[in-house]
Amino acid sequence: MRLSKRIPSTPNFEAFQMRRSLLTAPLLALLSLGGCSNATPTIAAAPVPVGPIVPAGVTPASIAMGDSIFNTGACQRCHGLKGVGAQNGPSLVAGPWLHSTGKFEEIAAVITTGVARTALNDQTRRFPMNPRGGPMNLSDDQVNAVAAYVYSISRDRR
């Protein structure tokens, strides 16, 4: 009885062994690559990013100024308080970037030019985004401040 119970389990065990070797083989290959890296100078190391990690215009003071412009001004009416998204504007804290790759300068550029109706990613939106916050008509300093704020809340976007 015991034996007959064991027999069916054997193929499973073999399958497990096979899976394990399938998993360990690439791992071993990777490990040996790492070990040989000194002997193979053709494999270049990943480039180390240069320059400051946080863009120059993004400071605690500029973020605070942008926070107040965004959350008391027109931005939050479309993008929601703290930029979480609302009926007339996309989330600025999550999801894919629609009009840039998320760099500080690019965010400032979008706020300066706005998003024209023909450029809207979602053509069913009721309103385009007007340049410089529409009726707020932000100065360059204010655009940079609100861009610093958007930069700070959008780091999880892709």
Ligand code: HEC
């Ligand atoms: C009238 C509504 C409205 C207002 C006000 C508004 N936006 Fe927008 N915003 C939009 C829409 C609509 C889009 C583009 C959505 C699309 O393409 O489908 C957009 C896009 C953006 C983007 C680009 C997002 C991306 O994924 O690339 C940023 C950044 C942005 N807005 C910031 C702001 C800031 C900062 C303010 C205030 C100064 C503001 N918006 C005011 C509606 C608005």
